[in-house]
Amino acid sequence: MCNTCGCDHDHQHDSSGTRVVDVNQSLLKTNEEAAARNKQLFDEKGILAINLISSPGSGKTTLLEKTIEALKDQVSMAVLEGDIETDLDAERIRAKGVPAVQLTTGGACHLESALVSAGFHNLEHQLDGRKLDVLFIENVGNLVCPSFFDLGEHRRVVLISVPEGHDKPLKYPKAIRTSQVMVITKADLIPHFDFSVEKMKTDALSLNPSLHIMVTSAKTGEGMEEWFDFLQRHRKE
């Protein structure tokens, strides 16, 4: 305790009325605390929460649509859809028969935990007591900021599509380092691009040796079984 002012912090006083307070906290403390609360809530409810991050158009919503088509009868799923504007993606998910809540950030290029918490609360009303196995959180299309903002997810999945090029892991190292899974999407387009799956895998693993990498095409179905298996294996008992 500080003897001069009686407060709880460690700090020095000087004559000019200024003092230094040692805070030693994260720049993103408020979000990190909210993320921890989200995670605890998901754990209590036995929900596997997955945060999907990618550039705009990499195929996040399409992957979710195909996942819902394939697993709807075995796995209870719901989606929080992050976007800067519009609820078009939430509409796409609802059209597949799964509850979805649109989170519009009103300009921000990433989701934060407080917004996810509010969205999840709203989703629970729609679920009306039904148990959820997997909660997907589709982040705003952006490969930088979302990698700084934990949402309380159990797994962060980064998608990179073939047309974006195999150099993307080295250009977005934080996204690769903070994710547990990388899904290379639109593999059906490989013949049309100068794209090396091997190069991309090597670069990604050089940043994050434990990254689980999958190569998929939502269009042809290639590699989708591995993604479905991953979800089935990681959902809570």
Next chain:
Amino acid sequence: MRSSSSWTRKRTVHEVSIALAMVDELMRIAAENGAKKITKVSLKIGRLSGIVTDSLVFAFDAIKQEHPLLSSADISIHEIPLIYQCEDCMNRFEAREIHFPSCPACTSVNLKILSGEEQHIENVELEV
């Protein structure tokens, strides 16, 4: 010398998101301490944090103008090197690249990060 185009690119990117979050934290810290003003902010930014420090300062200096409590706050940044410890031979070493290394002494990849992930507010100087 950097070309002006590279500065432009660096300065318009994503550190704005972090600067905005930092402003919220500073406003809270100011309120908790009954401060009239924040005059200095010291940050610890690790090599592996992914934060471009010039961009963060640039973004903060732009945003702080909207907040009388922060408008005269100067940022100083303490850059923290990326240090690993090898869990097999206990060798400690600095990595300059962000690629996951192997131990230069024994080639093990069983490594622990000792520092370099920091994205912290170390302390703030307040006027009360």
